[in-house]
Amino acid sequence: MPSLDRRRFLWGTTALGATAVLAGCTSNESAKAGATNAVAGSSGENSQPGKAVTIGFSAPAADHGWMAAMTKNAKAQAGQFSDVTLKATEGTNDVNQQIGQVETLINDKVDVLVILPFDGKALTEVGRQATDAGIPVVNVDRIFDTPLAYRAWIGGDNYRMGVNAGNYIAAQMKSKNISSPVIGEVAGIDSLPLTQERSKGFKDALARAGFTVGPRVSAQFTPESGEQQTANLLQGASKLDALWNHDDDQGIGVLAAIDGAGRKDFIMVGGAGSRNMMDLIKADSGVVKATVLYSPSMASSAIALARMLGQAKGIGDLAEHEIPALITTYSAVVSKENVDSYLDVGFDS
Amino acid sequence: MTGKSSTPVLATGDQTGPPPERERPSRGGFTVDVRLAGLVGVLVLLCLVGYLTRPDGFLTEANISTMLRLAAAIGVVSVGMTFVIISGGIDLSVGSIVALSSVWMTTVATQSYGPVVMVLCGLLVGLGCGLVNGVLISYGKIVPFIATLAMYASARGLAERLSGRRTQVVSETGFTTFFRGDFLGVPVLIWMLALVFAVGWVLLNRTNFGRRTFAVGGNAEAARLAGIDVKRHTALVYGIAGLCCGIAAVMVVARTTSGASTNGLFYELDAIAAVVIGGTLLTGGRGSLIGTLVGVLIFTVLNSIFTQNNLDTDIQNIAKGVIIVAAVLLQSTRLRRRVRKT
Numbered sequence: 001m002p003s004l005d006r007r008r009f010l011w012g013t014t015a016l017g018a019t020a021v022l023a024g025c026t027s028n029e030s031a032k033a034g035a036t037n038a039v040a041g042s043s044g045e046n047s048q049p050g051k052a053v054t055i056g057f058s059a060p061a062a063d064h065g066w067m068a069a070m071t072k073n074a075k076a077q078a079g080q081f082s083d084v085t086l087k088a089t090e091g092t093n094d095v096n097q098q099i100g101q102v103e104t105l106i107n108d109k110v111d112v113l114v115i116l117p118f119d120g121k122a123l124t125e126v127g128r129q130a131t132d133a134g135i136p137v138v139n140v141d142r143i144f145d146t147p148l149a150y151r152a153w154i155g156g157d158n159y160r161m162g163v164n165a166g167n168y169i170a171a172q173m174k175s176k177n178i179s180s181p182v183i184g185e186v187a188g189i190d191s192l193p194l195t196q197e198r199s200k201g202f203k204d205a206l207a208r209a210g211f212t213v214g215p216r217v218s219a220q221f222t223p224e225s226g227e228q229q230t231a232n233l234l235q236g237a238s239k240l241d242a243l244w245n246h247d248d249d250q251g252i253g254v255l256a257a258i259d260g261a262g263r264k265d266f267i268m269v270g271g272a273g274s275r276n277m278m279d280l281i282k283a284d285s286g287v288v289k290a291t292v293l294y295s296p297s298m299a300s301s302a303i304a305l306a307r308m309l310g311q312a313k314g315i316g317d318l319a320e321h322e323i324p325a326l327i328t329t330y331s332a333v334v335s336k337e338n339v340d341s342y343l344d345v346g347f348d349s
Numbered sequence: 350m351t352g353k354s355s356t357p358v359l360a361t362g363d364q365t366g367p368p369p370e371r372e373r374p375s376r377g378g379f380t381v382d383v384r385l386a387g388l389v390g391v392l393v394l395l396c397l398v399g400y401l402t403r404p405d406g407f408l409t410e411a412n413i414s415t416m417l418r419l420a421a422a423i424g425v426v427s428v429g430m431t432f433v434i435i436s437g438g439i440d441l442s443v444g445s446i447v448a449l450s451s452v453w454m455t456t457v458a459t460q461s462y463g464p465v466v467m468v469l470c471g472l473l474v475g476l477g478c479g480l481v482n483g484v485l486i487s488y489g490k491i492v493p494f495i496a497t498l499a500m501y502a503s504a505r506g507l508a509e510r511l512s513g514r515r516t517q518v519v520s521e522t523g524f525t526t527f528f529r530g531d532f533l534g535v536p537v538l539i540w541m542l543a544l545v546f547a548v549g550w551v552l553l554n555r556t557n558f559g560r561r562t563f564a565v566g567g568n569a570e571a572a573r574l575a576g577i578d579v580k581r582h583t584a585l586v587y588g589i590a591g592l593c594c595g596i597a598a599v600m601v602v603a604r605t606t607s608g609a610s611t612n613g614l615f616y617e618l619d620a621i622a623a624v625v626i627g628g629t630l631l632t633g634g635r636g637s638l639i640g641t642l643v644g645v646l647i648f649t650v651l652n653s654i655f656t657q658n659n660l661d662t663d664i665q666n667i668a669k670g671v672i673i674v675a676a677v678l679l680q681s682t683r684l685r686r687r688v689r690k691t
Contacts, residue, residue, distance in 0.1 A: 018473050025470050026511055027458035062514045064611070190662070215659055222611035223516055227604050228419055229656065235412045236403065236657030252516055256606045260529060261415070276518065349516050 046304075046313055049083045053310030055303060056105035058098060059116040059140075061091040064221060065249050066272055069296035069347030070116060070140075077300040084307055095122040102126045106133055112306040115150075116140040116299070124149045136309050140302045147325070151309065154302050154327040156294045158194045161331040162201025165269050165292045168333050169242045170209035172267060172289070181241035182214045184266075186230055186254055188246045190218040198246055198271070215240075219250045226253030231260065240266040248274035248291060249349045255280075258287060273334060275346035282339045290335040295345040298329050384628045384680050388643045391676070395647060399654045406657060414536060418604065420649040421542040422447070422597040423619050424642065428549040429479075429593030430620040431641045435553070436586045437566035437633030438493035442482060442500035443594050443620055447613030449508040450474040450598035455517040455608030464524035471602070472595040478504055479591015483584030501617070508610035516609040519602060528603030538600050545596060550638045562586060566633030622669070623648060626676035647672065 055078065062068035071091060078086035087110055089101035095118055103126060105113060113130050117123035120142040127149030130137050139150035173181045185202060188195045195218070203213055215237045219225035226245070234240070234257060245254045248270045258268070270277045270291035277291045305323050308314065314321045334342045399407040406412055426443050433440045453459065454471035478500060485496040519525055528537050553559035564572040565579050565586075573579045594613075601612050625631060626647070627640025648669065655665040 018477070021466070022453070022470060022473055022477070025453060025459040025462070025466070026456060028456045028511065028513065028517070063509065065515055068514050217656055218662060220611075220614070222614070223605045223607050223609050224601060224612045224614070228652075231415050231419060232653055232656035235415050235653070236406055236659075238406060249516060252518060252607050253605045256604060259606075260418075260604070261411075 046308060046316055049081070050311045050313070052083050052085070053112060053307050054085045054087060054110045055306045055310070056102075056108065056110035056113045056135075057086055057088040057303075058101050058105065058114075059088075059091050059299075060098070060118040061093045063093065065274060065347060065349035066247075066294075066296055067091075070299040073296055073299040073347075074114065074303050077303040081303075081307055083311075084303070086303075093118050095119055098123060099126045102130065106130050106135060110135060111310040112136050112138065114138045114140060114302050114306050116302075117142050117144070120144050136306075138302050138306045138309065140298060152305055152323055152325055152327070154298050154305060154329065156298065157328045157331055158197035158294070159201040160328075161271060161292050161294055162198040162203075163205040164201075164331050164333050165198075165244045165271065166202045166205025166209075168269060168290055168292070168335075169244060169267070170206055170211060173211065173241060174209070178241055181211060182237060182239050183211060184233055184237060184240055184243040185213050185216040186226065186233065186243065186245040186250070187216065187218040188221045188250065195246065202244060219253070221247050221250050223250055223253035223256070226250030227257045227260075228253070230254045230257035234258065234261045234263055242266055243268045243287075244271070245269070246271045248272045248277045251277060251288075252349065255286070255288070263287075269333075273342070273346055274349040275343070276349050278334060278339050278343055278346040281334065281336055284336050290333050293330075293332045293334060293342070293345065295329065296347050297345040301327070301329070382628070382637075385637065385640055385643070387679050388627065388640060388647070388676065391672070392643055392647050392650065395650045395654065399650060399657070402654065403657050407653075412653070414539070416646075416649050416653050417539045417542065418536055419652070420645050421538045422600040422604070423616060423623070423648075424542050424645045425545045425593050425597045425600065426616050427620045427623045427641045427645050428545055428638065429590030430617075431624050431627070431629055431636055431638055432549070432553065432562060432586050433493075433590045434621075434624055434629050434631060435566045435633055435636040436562045436583060437569060438486065438583065438587070439497065439621070439631070440482065440587065440590050441494065441497040441617050442478070442504055443590065444613035444616035445501045445504035445508070446475055446478045446591055446594040447598045447601060447616055448610050449478065449504040449511075450595045451602050451608035451612045452508040452512045452517065452610055453608075454598065455519055455602060456511060457517075460519065460521045464521055464527065467521065467524055467602075468599055471598045472592060475595020475598060476588055476592045479588040479594065480584060482591065483587030486587060487580040487583040505610060512608070512610050514610060516607045518607045525603065525606055528599065529606075538603065541596065541600065545593065546638060546642055553638055558582075558585075563634060563636075566635075568634070619648065622673050626673055628680055644676075 057074055059071050060067060062071050075086060075088060078084045087105060087108065092098050098118055102115060106129060113135050115123065115127060115137060124145040127137050127144045131149060136151040137149065139153040141155035143153055143155065144150050169183060183206065187199055206213060215233050217229035217233045219229045243266055245251045245268060251270050264287060266287060267289045268287040270288060271294060273291050273293040273295050277288060280286060280288045281290060308323050315323055430440060430443060450471045453474045454467045459467050459470050482497055482500050485491050486493050530537055532540055561577050561582055564577060565582055569579050602608050623644035624641050627637060627644035629636030629640065651665065651668060
């Protein structure tokens, strides 16, 4: 039946053509070569190669830019040191799987373990297991329940992040002589303790200046939810003087909503410190004036600390011979004045 | 007690005899449906609540435009879902298809080919995934729940792989200027939403394709015996659902100026909820696109009321659940019969 054959031929070639088009559209290599990675330990006597150290690394699945940057930074840092062998496991958000992976690393008898647990409480036991087996643990960001599970902790300061954002906005409002400003907040996932701490810091800092938080919405750290919640927030707030967005990844959506509503009457402060935001702050053409860091550079520092642990060295500038037990990274406020010096810790969202 | 009545009375609450004069057979035509009137009543009530709580900002042109733009993506997905559910199936993968489509159309390669290729890519990916679903269900004889569950997982996984879990910002300005702009004073996204609903309504209620969809959903075996190619029809219906997801992906990318593997989260639940409260039976064979539209609008207005009044999302989610249950209860035939008798 010639017409049926012709129809089949037409459909066949259309399908083939469509597949070809789609196949040609999957590449993601951008014109500019990869962004700079935050790396530590490039100066000082500790940078000299020493004893060989095997570091085991376990982190959650890189399902958003910040987490992806953590893993990328850790691997880049390990690559910088000639005396370090990195054993990184596949990222997973399943607690049981992550426990299994850490146990595998323990059995491999690595020298030091660097763990960013998906949930600090759930992974505490396996941290203890490692410590008891004689493998020192560097706990990154989400802290274990007991110090018996880690030798050193390095992470961010969510409360101070909010405080610094609040202080910056308060100073801006005062310098513009706005007596009772309407200050909005786009938070992240409300049920996470880190979001609650950030909000509390923000509220406390504003209260010290005599201001309060006005309209507040919570998104899910994704661009889509950021856009949705901000669009509604802007509709309900015809007058707005400042807006703090907790996370620069959802900030892409927040900015899209602001742009869609055509609003320019307020200043916006971001959070976490993505490369995207820093570029916008530098250009200073929109509402974004600053961002408060919660930099994934802590992963690089964690690897550097692990290496020091493995080689029994301390941090040169400090008096002690050993590395400290708790290191909290500082949430600096990056604004136009200092953005150039912070570009190296900005991450791709 | 007379011996015979004109309408056979059955033990169940459903009517299977000739329908009474007020209702046309389940085709969502223009006759006034008690069900639909009730839903529209709920929507009007919500709008009233919104206006009373925020008289200055709720029923303004800007806010209505914002609400409609926010409803656009989920609305379009719900159109596809309506077709699928009327045909007796279910599609759990709509959110993931939106994510994959939005990622595929925002890769550096696609963006370099220009806005037309971007849109085409998005639509093709949606259609392709929908057809894969359809073929697996109709020819592979896999239960819709399972087949679309598999797509739900793998589509998002592929989206994560393609994007490297990064957010892909759209730098192609032609795309963003067009889709974020207005046409004759109304945002392009709202035009798209209206167009998809209009075309969907015509397809469902005025073409043979729509009639066949109702037939297959009502009784697939009877439809097959009546000469309908059930397999091909089912595959096409899922293809339509996929295409709707592709259109929704274009909208989401336009709204957020980016594509991310986190787009479209929970769309399947929202779409199914909107379709069900709109009067479409989950068992198939009966449904209405106008009902779906009202359902989508109800949830959008609810979301707007809550945000504008600074209320917690937890209360909003509880309210959503209550509305779904109330809407389904109000639509039960038993209740309607009782209302008609009094």
